[in-house]
Amino acid sequence: xxxxxxxxxxxxxxxxxxxxxxxxxxxxxxxxxxxxxxxxxxxxxxxxxxxxxxxxxxxxxxxxxxxxxxxxxxxxxxxxxxxxxxxxxxxxxxxxxxxxxxxxxxxxxxxxxxxxxxxxxxxxxxxxxxxxxxxxxxxxxxxxxxxxxxxxxxxxxxxxxxxxxxxxxxxxxxxxxxxxx
Numbered sequence: 001x002x003x004x005x006x007x008x009x010x011x012x013x014x015x016x017x018x019x020x021x022x023x024x025x026x027x028x029x030x031x032x033x034x035x036x037x038x039x040x041x042x043x044x045x046x047x048x049x050x051x052x053x054x055x056x057x058x059x060x061x062x063x064x065x066x067x068x069x070x071x072x073x074x075x076x077x078x079x080x081x082x083x084x085x086x087x088x089x090x091x092x093x094x095x096x097x098x099x100x101x102x103x104x105x106x107x108x109x110x111x112x113x114x115x116x117x118x119x120x121x122x123x124x125x126x127x128x129x130x131x132x133x134x135x136x137x138x139x140x141x142x143x144x145x146x147x148x149x150x151x152x153x154x155x156x157x158x159x160x161x162x163x164x165x166x167x168x169x170x171x172x173x174x175x176x177x178x179x180x181x
Contacts, residue, residue, distance in 0.1 A: 024136055027156030031129050036087070036102045036115040043156075050159075050180050051082045051152040052168075053129070055121045055143045057093040058104050062147035066109040068168035072177075073113040079181050080154075083113040086129075088121045091146055121148075133158060149173065153180050 028051065032042045043051075054069060066085075073083040087094050087101045095101050098117050105111035119127045121143045126134075133141035133150055137158040141150055149162040151173070160176055167173075 024157060026132060028129075028132070028152045028158075029156040031132060033086070033119065033127060033129060034117045036098050036117055038117075041084075041114060041116065046082050046152075047156070048154050049080045049082050050154060050177060051084055052173075052177070053084045053086060053133075053150040053152065054168075055088045055090070055119075055130075055146060055148050056085045056115075057088060057091060057146040058095050058101060059093040060091070060146040062145075062164050065147050065168055066105060066111060070109055070111055070113065072168045072174075076177060076181070077113075081177060081181065085111065085113060085115040086121065086127075087115060087118045088143070088146065089118055090121045090123070090126075090143070093146055094118055137161065151176060151180075 029044045029047050032040050032044075035041045052069075052072070054065075056066065057063065069083050069085065072081070077083075085105070087098075089096075095104060095118075101118060102115065105115060119129075121127065121130045130142070137150075140161045141158060142148075143164075145164045147164040149166065149168070151159045151161070153159040159180055162173055
């Protein structure tokens with residue numbers, strides 16, 4: 001009876017585990033994405049670094065977070081942090097052209113961290129990066145809104161995810177970055 005209970009409990013825990021299988025057949029460094037200027041951003045170039053992936057948008061209430069993302073980039077880039085902005089219109093709050101996004105970020109926030117082309121971040125048309133994140137970390141890795149953050153550790157695995165409400169310079173994010181740098 002005790003063995004059946006433990007087996008049933010194990011099966012239930014397996015089905016309700018929200019963090020995905022985390023088998024990591026690929027890690028983050030096996031992926032790439034197109035940069036906002038048309039170049040390929042190979043994530044293998046980020047090996048042994050910590051990467052904060054943030055889906056961004058120009059017309060969002062959280063757009064002011066660009067300023068904190070830039071400050072995070074300036075403060076921690078030499079220590080091994082990459083901030084990667086992924087403009088997305090998945091929530092209908094992004095400009096239509098990559099050139100407009102690039103200009104908006106540079107003019108309004110002096111963004112110097114890498115930006116990608118406008119990219120789908122959820123659903124069946126999501127970029128491979130976001131499908132990989134969901135497969136390996138579960139639904140908490142799927143952006144629920146703009147400025148969702150996925151923190152990748154030096155091994156190319158998801159360390160933690162943060163909601164749009166968590167500011168880039170919050171103690172929660174900064175402490176986690178410091179602990180894995």
